[in-house]
Amino acid sequence: MSSAGLTKTACQVYFGKEHEAVRSAVRDFVKKEIKPFVDDWEEAGEFPRELYKKMGELGFNAIGYPEDYGGTPGDVFMQTVAAEELCRGGSMGVVASLGTLHIAVPPIVNHGNDEQKMRFLKPVLAGDRIAALGITEPSGGSDVANLKTTAIRDGDHYIVNGSKTFITSATRADQITCAVRTGGEGAHGISFLVIETDTPGFSITQKLKKTGWLASDTAELFFDNCRVPVENLIGEENMGFYYIMENFQSERLQLCIMANMTSQMCLEESIKYAKEREAFGKSLSGFQVTRHKLAEMATLTEASREFTYRVAARMGAGENQVKEVSMAKNFACSVSDKVTFDATQIFGGYGFMRGYLVERLYRDNRILSIGGGTTEVMKEIISKLIL
Amino acid sequence: MAKDLYFTKEHEQVRRAVRDFIKKDINPYVDEWEEKGIAPLHDIFKKMGELGFLGIRYDPKYGGLGLDYWYELVFLEELGNIECGGIPMAIGVQTNMATPAIAQFGSDYLKETYLAPAIAGDMVGSIAVTEPDAGSDVAALKTFAKRDGDDYVINGSKTFITNGTQADFLTLLARTSDKPGYHCFGLFVVPTHLPGFVVSKKLDKLGMRSSDTAELFFDNLRVPAENLIGEEGEGFIYQMQQFQHERFFTLPSTYVTMRKTIEMTIAYLKERIVFGKPLIAKQVLRHRLVQWLTELEGLKQLTYHIVRMKEAGQEATREISMGKLLAGQLASKISDGCLQMYGGSGFMNEMPISRIFRDSRLTAIGGGANEVMCEVIAKMEGM
Numbered sequence: 001m002s003s004a005g006l007t008k009t010a011c012q013v014y015f016g017k018e019h020e021a022v023r024s025a026v027r028d029f030v031k032k033e034i035k036p037f038v039d040d041w042e043e044a045g046e047f048p049r050e051l052y053k054k055m056g057e058l059g060f061n062a063i064g065y066p067e068d069y070g071g072t073p074g075d076v077f078m079q080t081v082a083a084e085e086l087c088r089g090g091s092m093g094v095v096a097s098l099g100t101l102h103i104a105v106p107p108i109v110n111h112g113n114d115e116q117k118m119r120f121l122k123p124v125l126a127g128d129r130i131a132a133l134g135i136t137e138p139s140g141g142s143d144v145a146n147l148k149t150t151a152i153r154d155g156d157h158y159i160v161n162g163s164k165t166f167i168t169s170a171t172r173a174d175q176i177t178c179a180v181r182t183g184g185e186g187a188h189g190i191s192f193l194v195i196e197t198d199t200p201g202f203s204i205t206q207k208l209k210k211t212g213w214l215a216s217d218t219a220e221l222f223f224d225n226c227r228v229p230v231e232n233l234i235g236e237e238n239m240g241f242y243y244i245m246e247n248f249q250s251e252r253l254q255l256c257i258m259a260n261m262t263s264q265m266c267l268e269e270s271i272k273y274a275k276e277r278e279a280f281g282k283s284l285s286g287f288q289v290t291r292h293k294l295a296e297m298a299t300l301t302e303a304s305r306e307f308t309y310r311v312a313a314r315m316g317a318g319e320n321q322v323k324e325v326s327m328a329k330n331f332a333c334s335v336s337d338k339v340t341f342d343a344t345q346i347f348g349g350y351g352f353m354r355g356y357l358v359e360r361l362y363r364d365n366r367i368l369s370i371g372g373g374t375t376e377v378m379k380e381i382i383s384k385l386i387l
Numbered sequence: 388m389a390k391d392l393y394f395t396k397e398h399e400q401v402r403r404a405v406r407d408f409i410k411k412d413i414n415p416y417v418d419e420w421e422e423k424g425i426a427p428l429h430d431i432f433k434k435m436g437e438l439g440f441l442g443i444r445y446d447p448k449y450g451g452l453g454l455d456y457w458y459e460l461v462f463l464e465e466l467g468n469i470e471c472g473g474i475p476m477a478i479g480v481q482t483n484m485a486t487p488a489i490a491q492f493g494s495d496y497l498k499e500t501y502l503a504p505a506i507a508g509d510m511v512g513s514i515a516v517t518e519p520d521a522g523s524d525v526a527a528l529k530t531f532a533k534r535d536g537d538d539y540v541i542n543g544s545k546t547f548i549t550n551g552t553q554a555d556f557l558t559l560l561a562r563t564s565d566k567p568g569y570h571c572f573g574l575f576v577v578p579t580h581l582p583g584f585v586v587s588k589k590l591d592k593l594g595m596r597s598s599d600t601a602e603l604f605f606d607n608l609r610v611p612a613e614n615l616i617g618e619e620g621e622g623f624i625y626q627m628q629q630f631q632h633e634r635f636f637t638l639p640s641t642y643v644t645m646r647k648t649i650e651m652t653i654a655y656l657k658e659r660i661v662f663g664k665p666l667i668a669k670q671v672l673r674h675r676l677v678q679w680l681t682e683l684e685g686l687k688q689l690t691y692h693i694v695r696m697k698e699a700g701q702e703a704t705r706e707i708s709m710g711k712l713l714a715g716q717l718a719s720k721i722s723d724g725c726l727q728m729y730g731g732s733g734f735m736n737e738m739p740i741s742r743i744f745r746d747s748r749l750t751a752i753g754g755g756a757n758e759v760m761c762e763v764i765a766k767m768e769g770m
Contacts, residue, residue, distance in 0.1 A: 166731045209736035279524040354591035
């Protein structure tokens with residue numbers, strides 16, 4: 001198949017020849033630079049830093065970013081094909097950590113000045129610097145508006161105190177796009193600061209040990225009287241909450257893609273195994289319950305993919321899709337929850353063994369309905385918009 | 388109270404003894420064993436053997452306590468207090484998966500030589516049925532035990548064998564003839580010190596990580612004919628009966644562990660403040676928890692009904708299969724659903740819920756997958 005699973009004619013609605021060329025190029029890169037090493041990286045809990053540079057040199061992480069800063073032209077579907085193919089490496093941890101720039105730098109793109117883009121965007125797109133996003137705190141994940149990390153103005157600097165947790169790429173990031181409190185309580189007192197990790201007073205914990213995303217380095221950050229230049233403020237002071245909410249929309253779309261690819265890969269593995277594995281004198285696919293299970297898995301995966309693509313198209317056209325992307329994330333994750341469960345069940349005891357792709361995807365999948373906005377928070381957003 | 392309908396002071400004494408043992412000799416070491424991927428079963432079983440925990444139902448002639456199924460239930464319920472799934476499973480193999488057939492169908496020789504030491508905790512046992520190419524389809528297994536003089540010579544391999552790297556003996560199911568049908572199997576007690584026994588691999592798993600799981604290989608392993616349990620040819624029939632004890636084991640394990648998981652989650656929800664209020668204030672979460680508690684109560688009462696049936700000498704295969712099916716469904720659903728309530732911290736290894744999530748996935752697969760339970764029940768319901 002030339003793409004994630006669609007027929008050629010359906011593809012052309014979203015994916016043209018150029019998209020397929022990028023898909024092909026990323027697929028080859030993944031086959032050569034990621035797939036053969038993924039088991040080792042999962043075991044080691046990290047992948048080589050050089051992978052960022054390799055991505056940078058080929059421009060795969062720069063698709064859709066401004067060309068003035070090293071970006072390559074591309075619409076949302078160009079970004080989608082690259083993301084989908086990276087998922088085929090088989091480790092969502094690699095995808096998440098390799099892709100933290102896509103949640104960390106968009107606020108700089110959308111609201112930063114030229115000087116900030118030269119310092120904090122260009123080298124990241126080139127793969128020379130690693131960027132991470134810092135919003136979640138130990139005392140609050142879902143409740144962003146009540147974040148506690150403070151940034152108090154002192155002459156030409158902000159003095160930052162506080163902590164962040166569950167930060168992907170934390171142990172190697174050169175810069176953190178950090179949500180801080182510069183004003184009063186609540187949403188209206190929040191700003192976005194870029195904090196460089198060599199700032200005195202900045203420290204990280206040991207890597208956090210997780211159920212999945214094992215190849216991704218996740219850690220807690222501490223800011224102890226860090227002096228951050230006011231030049232590092234993105235956009236306007238106390239407008240940060242709106243930038244954060246805006247940023248979440250593309251993060252949620254990316255999570256849809258990860259969930260859908262998780263489902264697609266589990267479906268493919270399950271179909272293959274169900275054809276090969278025999279029990280009670282026939283292949284597993286010879287059992288009606290299993291066939292129907294696969295049919296349901298395929299139906300839900302297809303429906304979720306189409307819905308995600310539709311939302312992506314409308315986001316790409318500049319439409320407000322807050323409600324729809326929340327729905328798409330919830331739906332995609334409910335599908336991947338079911339498909340990863342069903343896939344491990346089809347594999348039987350082997351579904352419980354490390355070394356099988358479905359086992360890894362089962363673990364990696366678990367965070368998707370939690371990170372970037374839990375299913376429950378998405379439902380609150382949706383209900384507010386429909387009531 | 389409801390429990391007084393079933394349990395007396397004597398039952399509570401056993402309950403307390405098991406609970407105290409777990410608190411002192413098991414739980415403080417669980418993290419270490421999970422990290423290592425193995426627990427010292429000889430030490431653990433010796434301690435348990437001395438306390439009488441490994442032969443609650445078995446004949447006092449062989450060191451058992453000769454107590455009834457209610458006492459066994461109390462013991463199995465208390466195993467749910469262990470802070471992982473791997474250790475209860477290892478213990479369950481010893482008490483409910485590798486020994487029941489020896490006790491029920493084995494000769495006095497086999498009971499003296501293997502059952503008594505298993506009950507005393509001097510020997511570690513494993514149940515060896517599953518093969519790389521045959522899990523659900525037990526009758527398709529290929530390991531062959533060929534009669535040769537006073538011995539059987541065994542060739543083949545087994546996989547997913549719990550306690551497999553430490554076992555002193557296996558209760559092993561093998562073919563004894565190539566004839567079709569279900570009467571050409573032998574159930575053997577195979578000592579692992581014999582030449583030809585190989586642990587070919589220690590398996591790395593999603594969960595149950597404190598339990599060592601092995602792939603085993605038998606290369607012309609010669610075992611004396613006395614080690615055949617019961618009659619040659621009838622091994623499959625014996626194993627299907629032994630499975631009922633294995634499957635029953637998962638029932639109290641599930642409703643106790645899942646109930647504790649929910650209680651732990653409720654305690655967390657009462658403390659965790661989100662949007663200015665404790666999470667327990669969210670109606671959606673309360674109603675989910677109630678739904679799961681209701682379903683667990685159903686499983687628990689089914690289990691108690693099964694024990695009453697067994698005590699009355701009634702065939703309970705249908706009910707046990709239903710219980711196993713329910714347990715498999717509830718273990719995954721509840722552990723997954725509770726993890727969601729922890730948010731990002733639920734994904735972190737330092738939170739107990741993450742281990743419960745990983746361990747629970749096995750219930751719907753091992754000891755008879757959900758799909759197989761459905762087939763068994765369908766047949767028994769005359770479909």
